[in-house]
Amino acid sequence: MAGSIEEQLSRAQLYANHRGISITGQLGFGHDGAVFASSQRSAIKVHEARRTYERELAVYLRLFERGVEQVAGHFVPQLVAWDDTLLIIEISIVPRPFVLDFASADLDNPPNFPPHIIEERAAYWAELFGDHWETVAAIVSAFERHGIYLHDPHPGNIAFE
Numbered sequence: 001m002a003g004s005i006e007e008q009l010s011r012a013q014l015y016a017n018h019r020g021i022s023i024t025g026q027l028g029f030g031h032d033g034a035v036f037a038s039s040q041r042s043a044i045k046v047h048e049a050r051r052t053y054e055r056e057l058a059v060y061l062r063l064f065e066r067g068v069e070q071v072a073g074h075f076v077p078q079l080v081a082w083d084d085t086l087l088i089i090e091i092s093i094v095p096r097p098f099v100l101d102f103a104s105a106d107l108d109n110p111p112n113f114p115p116h117i118i119e120e121r122a123a124y125w126a127e128l129f130g131d132h133w134e135t136v137a138a139i140v141s142a143f144e145r146h147g148i149y150l151h152d153p154h155p156g157n158i159a160f161e
Contacts, residue, residue: 008034008046011086015044019081019090030156032056032103038090042080047087052103057082057089059102059148066146072138074099074158099139101157106149125153132160 009023016023016038023044027035033047047053060079068076075098077091094100113121126133136158140150 005029005034008048009036011088012036012044012046015046015083015086015088015090018083030101032101033087037093040080041093042090043077043093045089045091047089047103050087053087053089055105055107056101056103058107059105060089060091062107062146062148068146071099071142072135073097074139096159097161098159099143099157100159101152102148102150104151105143106151108147110144110149111151128154129158132158135160 005026009026012023012034019038021042022039023036024039025037027037027043029035032049032052033045036044036046038044045056047056060077060082063076064079069078070076075094075096077094077098077100080090080092082089111118122137125136129136136153139158140153143150
């Protein structure tokens with residue numbers, strides 16, 4: 001169901017009309033799709049691919065089932081609603097500090113990387129996050145305790161005060 005930003009906005013508007021809300025702006029656009037703000041102060045994420053939609057929805061459902069609102073002092077968006085046909089997930093908008101975007105996370109399947117790859121990734125993330133690396137490592141570990149394995153922590157997904 002990949003498409004242009006116009007096609008994604010069209011799906012977001014269909015979804016919003018069905019929910020009796022409106023789209024008030026665009027919050028972001030990336031590899032996995034586009035994110036729009038709604039009149040209900042929620043974010044509507046329109047996925048380009050079913051696979052990333054299903055991965056992210058599974059993470060949000062796990063977080064919802066376990067009542068997770070914060071991880072290591074960072075807010076996590078709360079699941080509001082979803083649409084399997086339009087590949088849309090609606091979540092709450094959270095303030096900083098936050099953790100967002102679980103489209104590339106795995107549920108219950110830790111990565112099976114060789115030790116040198118794990119070390120290279122940790123070194124890369126440590127350099128990327130600098131003084132915040134210890135907090136990021138704590139966030140990653142906290143998610144793992146919920147069976148959620150983050151593969152792409154970056155400053156766009158993990159924000160600080």
